[in-house]
Amino acid sequence: MDEFFKNIPNIKYEGSKSDNPLSFKYYNPDEVIGGKTMKEQLKFAMSYWHTMCANGVDMFGVGTADKSYGTTDPMEQAERKAYAAFELMNKLGIEYYCFHDRDIAPEADTLRETNARLDKIQVLLDKLMKENNKKLLWGTANCFGNPRYMHGAGTAPNADVFAFAAAQIKKALEITTALGGDGYVFWGGREGYETLLNTNMKLEQDNMARLMRMAVDYGRSIGFKGAFYIEPKPKEPTKHQYDFDSATVLAFLRKYGLDKDFKLNIEANHATLAAHTFQHELRVARDNDAFGSIDANQGDVLLGWDTDQFPTNAYDTALCMYEVIKAGGFTTGGLNFDAKVRRGSFTQEDTFLAYIAGMDTFALGLKIADKMIADGRIDKFVDDRYASYKEGIGKKIVDGTATIQELEAYALEMGDVKSNISGKQEYLESVMNSIMFG
Ligand code: XLS
Ligand code: NI
Ligand code: NI
Numbered sequence: 453m454d455e456f457f458k459n460i461p462n463i464k465y466e467g468s469k470s471d472n473p474l475s476f477k478y479y480n481p482d483e484v485i486g487g488k489t490m491k492e493q494l495k496f497a498m499s500y501w502h503t504m505c506a507n508g509v510d511m512f513g514v515g516t517a518d519k520s521y522g523t524t525d526p527m528e529q530a531e532r533k534a535y536a537a538f539e540l541m542n543k544l545g546i547e548y549y550c551f552h553d554r555d556i557a558p559e560a561d562t563l564r565e566t567n568a569r570l571d572k573i574q575v576l577l578d579k580l581m582k583e584n585n586k587k588l589l590w591g592t593a594n595c596f597g598n599p600r601y602m603h604g605a606g607t608a609p610n611a612d613v614f615a616f617a618a619a620q621i622k623k624a625l626e627i628t629t630a631l632g633g634d635g636y637v638f639w640g641g642r643e644g645y646e647t648l649l650n651t652n653m654k655l656e657q658d659n660m661a662r663l664m665r666m667a668v669d670y671g672r673s674i675g676f677k678g679a680f681y682i683e684p685k686p687k688e689p690t691k692h693q694y695d696f697d698s699a700t701v702l703a704f705l706r707k708y709g710l711d712k713d714f715k716l717n718i719e720a721n722h723a724t725l726a727a728h729t730f731q732h733e734l735r736v737a738r739d740n741d742a743f744g745s746i747d748a749n750q751g752d753v754l755l756g757w758d759t760d761q762f763p764t765n766a767y768d769t770a771l772c773m774y775e776v777i778k779a780g781g782f783t784t785g786g787l788n789f790d791a792k793v794r795r796g797s798f799t800q801e802d803t804f805l806a807y808i809a810g811m812d813t814f815a816l817g818l819k820i821a822d823k824m825i826a827d828g829r830i831d832k833f834v835d836d837r838y839a840s841y842k843e844g845i846g847k848k849i850v851d852g853t854a855t856i857q858e859l860e861a862y863a864l865e866m867g868d869v870k871s872n873i874s875g876k877q878e879y880l881e882s883v884m885n886s887i888m889f890g
Contacts, residue, residue, distance in 0.1 A: 745785025769817025
């Protein structure tokens with residue numbers, strides 16, 4: 453197959469002094485940080501939908517980038533797209549990728565035909581993965597784009613839609629399994645509601661859990677050994693999405709007994725939409741042993757929707773990688789760039805520059821997080837802040853041996869609290885600055 457990104461060389465690490473835009477300034481794949489190479493720590497993945505498919509179309513205008521791959525024939529296009537995807541991953545040194553079923557092969561007139569298209573592309577992807585030494589981080593089903601899903605998929609009021617979604621997920625699981633996928637994601641863009649006036653919320657959520665149970669059981673029965681993830685998002689496209697944020701998803705999983713089967717795929721921009729920090733969402737997942745994978749991007753607080761921009765804020769990536777390291781690093785998951793260039797960045801070169809910016813920003817984040825941990829001031833401060841729980845009455849509280857009567861007696865004896873210490877937020881923020889900028 454002809455080279456598609458003709459003017460783009462293989463991107464190499466050249467260091468922060470380099471003025472070559474098509475080079476990594478901080479991402480040095482073989483450099484060891486915290487006992488592992490950057491490549492192992494960061495596990496970058498390319499998102500098929502944004503990178504290979506999205507052409508910049510928005511509510512006010514048509515696409516600005518050419519993603520036609522020189523043909524209008526849908527299957528020829530799908531094939532060329534696959535070759536281009538592997539060329540891009542090779543040029544950037546990215547080892548993993550992620551897709552929705554409909555990204556790799558477009559929907560045909562019938563489900564049978566659509567599935568046959570997927571079978572064909574699966575063979576090609578399998579070959580390209582082996583030839584290029586690439587892995588599938590996760591697969592998923594697009595159960596939100598087609599008009600049939602206007603009222604949801606697993607949460608649709610119409611059982612026929614539920615059945616169609618189940619069939620689609622079954623096939624997506626088969627493809628993911630056949631390609632040795634490390635994960636399978638549920639992100640329910642339309643699994644929510646517009647108004648409770650027309651919604652049986654209980655039945656919809658019960659049904660979603662039923663669909664997830666079927667998917668897990670079927671996946672395991674065909675030998676899928678990867679992780680199942682739910683990707684929280686509070687809204688957009690629906691006004692209210694059931695998988696609102698990490699805490700809501702955990703409650704859902706526990707209610708339906710699915711908590712042993714699922715981990716979370718946390719997306720930075722979705723955290724912003726839920727009015728949380730990215731670090732908060734990661735912390736909730738980590739504290740509940742539910743950290744799985746990351747959709748790496750960033751939003752714009754002034755815009756208020758899922759802009760899926762490439763991550764370029766090193767402060768955020770540092771706090772993200774701090775959580776990832778504390779969670780024990782990526783096991784099944786990785787950093788999937790669920791990110792797209794801005795509509796005005798329409799050239800092929802822009803796509804590479806955006807990936808370079810994202811990968812460099814996460815490399816910086818990893819380096820800073822590693823320094824934060826080695827520096828130890830922040831961890832020590834937090835540890836000391838809770839020192840009162842290590843002895844005396846605090847230890848009894850933590851051990852579960854203190855009674856409420858005993859605490860009353862203790863408080864009466866104490867008179868009033870005299871031992872509060874400062875939270876030192878500003879100091880800690882300046883520590884972060886000194887770690888980041890030396
Ligand atoms: C959309 C989601 C989507 C998922 C995969 O907001 O982030 O891209 O990651 O379906
Ligand atoms: Ni995402
Ligand atoms: Ni998103």
